Amino acid sequence: MCRHLAYLGPPRTLAELLLDPQHGLVEQSFAPRRQEHGRVNADGFGLGWWTGDRRPARYRRAVPVWADPNLEDLARNLSSGAVVGAVRDASTGSALGEAAAAPFDAGGILFSHNGSVEDWRDLPEQIDTGLGRSLPPGLEALSDSALMAAMVGARLADGRAVGDAVAAVVARIAAVRPEARMNLLAVGPDSIVATRWGDSLVYRRGEGRVWVASEPTDGDDDWREVPQYHLILATAAEAEVRPLPIETDRAA
Template identity: 65%
Template sequence: MCRHLAYLGPPRTLAELLTDPPHGLCEQSFEPRCQEHGRVNADGFGFGWWDGDEGPYRYRRAVPIWSDANLAELAPRVRSGAALGTVRDATTGSVLDEASVAPFRSGRYLFSHNGVVPNWRLLPEDVDTSLSGSELLDLESLSDSALLWAMIVARIHDGQRVDKAVETVIALVATVRPQARLNLLVMDSGEIVATRLGDSLMCRRGDGWIRIASEPSDDDEGWREVPQRHLVRATATTVEVRALALADELGT
């Protein structure tokens, strides 16, 4: 499993958003409080952000977040009104390198996956990935997350709205891998789409800002739990929460 957090709102430093909070990603890497699967998220970390309309930019490492000596200088100096951070616990069979660390990127979008797809290497034999053989060979990394992201991107390029593309891919995967855990997070500089199917997901709103995260990064009482098998579509000022289209198939 992994932990991730997305933010939209007035510009703040990456340190304020991701590392400085009392239960931020640094602590969640070695002592998560809500994680149901796995105990330590030490297989890498990554940040993604926008500078106004420019970006997204990324900083990714295949080392534990606490061991990166550069982070103390970088995080307090990068400010953004749209950011995504992750700490990774790698899926068995996935490569342990920086290319496998979220956030993944395509065009103006960033992506993170908190979960696991069993037997993910065989997934193209069981569902319509909408990917050609060459596209499968050209995945950014050998991981379930990279495959899920490529499937979503293919549908976005075909004209599907982001939330619908995410929902379609989850439905396909859950049908053939009912034990899959699919907490997905896709964002650009103005919108976040997040799903809960397997592990924890929380949301906290303020005056013109929102955070969506695997677990609270502080003890504020404003955090609210996203229901299991639901999707969140949010901007800095609006939030829509709805059941995933596959909820009835999964027995909820």
């Protein structure tokens, strides 16, 4: 499994959002409180944020988040109103390395995956991925997460809204892998889309800002649970939680 977090609102430093909270991503990398699969997220990490030209920037490493000597200086000197952070516990059969660390580029949207899809390499032969009947050579990494990022990106390129694209990918995979764990996170400069399909997901809103995360970064009181098999669509001003339109025995 992995842990991830997204923020929209007035610009804040990446350190304030990801490093400073009592139970932020650094602590979640070695002592997650709600992670149901795996114990340590030490197979890499990544940060993503939007700059003034509304194009996302990324910083990804293959080392544990606590082992990067440059991270604190970087995070304290970068501010943004749209930020993503993720720490990784690599799935069996997925590549290691910086290219396999979230966030991925899904057609200009920052994408993260908390979960695991078994036998993901066989998916192009079993479902319509939107990418052809074999693994596309342009994947950022050989991993289930990178494949799903590319699937979302293909649907965005066809003109689908982000929420529809993310829900469609979950539906396609759930049809042949009902036991997959697919907490997906897709973040643009002014919107967050996230799914809960197999592990914890929470959100917090207030004063023109919103956080969506695998688990609370501080006290639990202000955070609300996203129900299992639901999707959240959020902006800095509002959040909507709705069931994923998927019919499987697991979601029934």
